[in-house]
Amino acid sequence: MHIEIDQDRCCASGQCVLxxxxxxxxxxxxxxxALVDxxxxxxxxxxRAVEAAVLCPAGAISVHLRE
Known part of the structure; x- marks a missing residue:
């Protein structure tokens, strides 16, 4: 798994951190x-990262699954 964020799309709701x-x-x-990991x-x-991506109101989080 690899996570990317789009800081320009982020609306700073904090759902991801919660x-x-x-x-x-x-x-x-x-x-x-910002990413910690x-x-x-x-x-x-x-x-939890996948859940955060789903909950993000701005769609600023992308989760890429790797095999």
Whole structure:
């Protein structure tokens, strides 16, 4: 799994951080999403990252699954 974010699309709602704080954070100056871990290794972190992408109101999170 690899996660990408589009900071230009982010509306700083913080849903991603509330859902997966081990994967996402927010910039202090404007609340825009930033990645803590673009390649989460644990199954639990991956599941939370997918949930965060689904919940993102701006569609700023892309999750790419790898085999």
């Amino acid at each position: 859902t997966a704080e081990d994967v996402f954070t927010q910039r202090d100056e404007d609340g825009v999403v 673009p390649v989460p290794s644990s199954a639990a972190a991956q599941e």
